[in-house]
Amino acid sequence: MARTLINVPPTAKRGEVVEIKTLISHPMETGFRTGPDGALIPRDIIHRFTCTYNGEEIFSADLFPAITANPFITFTTVATESGELALSWTDDKGQTQMETAKITVE
Amino acid sequence: MSAGSRRLSFLGVGLVMSALVGSAAVGLADADGDSRRSGFDFMGPQTQAMQGDDTSNPGMLAVLEGEDIWNRKAGAADKSCADCHGDAARSMHGVAAHYPAFDTGTGGPINLDQRINTCREKNQEAEPFPWESEEILALSAYVGLQSRGLPVQVGDDTRLAGAIKAGGEAFHRKQGQLDFSCADCHDANWGRKLGGSVIPQGHATGYPIYRLEWQSMGSLQRRLRNCMAGGRAEPYSYGSPEFVELELYLMSRSRGMAVETPAVRP
Amino acid sequence: MTILATRRDILRTGAATGAAFATLLLVRPVLAKPEEMEAAIRAFTGSAPVAKGKVELVLPALVENGNSVPLTVNVAHWMEPNDYVKTIAVFNEKNPQPNVATFHLTPRAGRASVSTRIRLGDSQKITAIAQLSDGSFWVDEAEVIVTLPACAES
Numbered sequence: 001m002a003r004t005l006i007n008v009p010p011t012a013k014r015g016e017v018v019e020i021k022t023l024i025s026h027p028m029e030t031g032f033r034t035g036p037d038g039a040l041i042p043r044d045i046i047h048r049f050t051c052t053y054n055g056e057e058i059f060s061a062d063l064f065p066a067i068t069a070n071p072f073i074t075f076t077t078v079a080t081e082s083g084e085l086a087l088s089w090t091d092d093k094g095q096t097q098m099e100t101a102k103i104t105v106e
Numbered sequence: 107m108s109a110g111s112r113r114l115s116f117l118g119v120g121l122v123m124s125a126l127v128g129s130a131a132v133g134l135a136d137a138d139g140d141s142r143r144s145g146f147d148f149m150g151p152q153t154q155a156m157q158g159d160d161t162s163n164p165g166m167l168a169v170l171e172g173e174d175i176w177n178r179k180a181g182a183a184d185k186s187c188a189d190c191h192g193d194a195a196r197s198m199h200g201v202a203a204h205y206p207a208f209d210t211g212t213g214g215p216i217n218l219d220q221r222i223n224t225c226r227e228k229n230q231e232a233e234p235f236p237w238e239s240e241e242i243l244a245l246s247a248y249v250g251l252q253s254r255g256l257p258v259q260v261g262d263d264t265r266l267a268g269a270i271k272a273g274g275e276a277f278h279r280k281q282g283q284l285d286f287s288c289a290d291c292h293d294a295n296w297g298r299k300l301g302g303s304v305i306p307q308g309h310a311t312g313y314p315i316y317r318l319e320w321q322s323m324g325s326l327q328r329r330l331r332n333c334m335a336g337g338r339a340e341p342y343s344y345g346s347p348e349f350v351e352l353e354l355y356l357m358s359r360s361r362g363m364a365v366e367t368p369a370v371r372p
Numbered sequence: 373m374t375i376l377a378t379r380r381d382i383l384r385t386g387a388a389t390g391a392a393f394a395t396l397l398l399v400r401p402v403l404a405k406p407e408e409m410e411a412a413i414r415a416f417t418g419s420a421p422v423a424k425g426k427v428e429l430v431l432p433a434l435v436e437n438g439n440s441v442p443l444t445v446n447v448a449h450w451m452e453p454n455d456y457v458k459t460i461a462v463f464n465e466k467n468p469q470p471n472v473a474t475f476h477l478t479p480r481a482g483r484a485s486v487s488t489r490i491r492l493g494d495s496q497k498i499t500a501i502a503q504l505s506d507g508s509f510w511v512d513e514a515e516v517i518v519t520l521p522a523c524a525e526s
């Protein structure tokens with residue numbers, strides 16, 4: 001499980017646009033680097049990120065090797081109701097990591 | 107005018123200009139005359155923002171890892187750091203700001219990584235973490251964070267006077283193919299550009315750092331090896347006495363400046 | 373000066389040169405050219421016209437380190453259920469691959485604004501294209517200067 005840092009404001013007013021910041025630990029190996037033996041280091045990146053809000057997908061991203069190691073992605077959403085944001089990162093091996101964050105909307 | 111003195115006078119003009127550029131770029135000396143500036147002040151606003159926000163600073167990922175290690179039992183003694191030291195926020199508050207410190211065991215200076223490993227060996231009866239390993243960087247970032255914002259307090263221990271002097275000599279010694287000393291760039295030419303990068307003053311207040319060039323965490327010794335390689339000098343080996351003396355000198359030179367661990371640097 | 377006297381000599385030299393050339397290609401991936409970025413953009417927009425406006429691509433003009441360049445794209449368009457910014461695609465000119473990221477938004481975004489950090493291997497042009505729900509495309513470009521750091525890993 002890679003380490004993640006997720007910034008979702010714990011509370012928000014209904015209708016307010018909130019910013020969500022996400023950071024995950026991952027080398028994002030481009031596949032273009034050579035190792036000490038001269039062979040290409042195979043590509044291994046997180047290529048997909050999604051975010052759902054109480055089950056509905058509100059944002060997603062397709063990532064390419066040009067994204068820096070430890071990918072940082074920020075986006076916005078309207079605080080509609082209290083509930084849970086589920087964020088998932090999928091890497092080239094097909095593994096998905098999911099984290100959740102709660103938001104209280106008054 | 108001979109070539110030698112012509113070069114010196116050019117250097118003299120250069121020094122004056124660099125001082126002007128340096129002060130113009132970063133700000134004049136404080137009211138109390140302290141013209142020391144953290145590497146933070148030499149960075150662009152986006153990189154500063156990266157360091158300033160704990161949820162966007164990749165160094166905080168290492169801190170999270172460090173917190174886990176702090177609470178994890180290890181070694182033949184099956185103890186975690188927390189078992190003896192409790193809550194790090196309390197027990198480690200201000201500790202990193204005193205490192206490198208005097209070690210009664212060796213009679214000389216040790217840095218924080220070495221102190222952590224000594225504890226690991228003696229009290230946890232575990233294998234020390236290798237230099238520059240993910241674990242030691244994470245732990246030293248976690249411990250270092252507990253001193254963030256506090257002033258560096260290194261250099262007052264008289265028992266370390268000899269080591270500080272040796273470190274200072276290394277700092278001022280010309281070395282390598284390019285015949286540079288640390289002081290040539292970081293004392294005499296800070297604020298000027300080397301390639302596309304601004305030369306900072308070389309205050310190591312934020313280590314271990316997340317260096318954008320590495321896209322990962324690294325220790326002060328790793329950064330110094332980059333410096334020495336850049337100047338085409340033979341880098342010291344990790345953990346060598348020369349390195350700890352140089353670290354000690356650097357931290358005593360930064361006495362009073364705020365700890366920034368985990369910092370972000372280009 | 374050595375004269376290649378025999379046919380075997382010439383073949384041997386040619387093979388060695390070929391091997392060296394192949395190694396060069398392996399070690400240094402061919403950088404994308406502007407045409408590849410154009411092709412990637414066309415794959416995204418099809419034959420639809422792309423208009424300047426609405427999109428604001430925010431990048432530092434001189435980056436501190438090409439390994440981590442902060443990038444933000446803001447699109448000046450509302451996010452209503454039937455009229456919103458659907459996709460923001462970012463392309464580069466000189467990295468080995470022309471795509472950087474493709475962001476998919478929904479009306480629930482509130483505003484069209486995304487940020488990330490990217491790697492740039494060289495000074496180059498970055499292009500951000502937004503697709504609205506009505507199918508129209510809008511673009512902004514930025515030129516970025518990337519320098520190598522003075523003191524790097526050995």
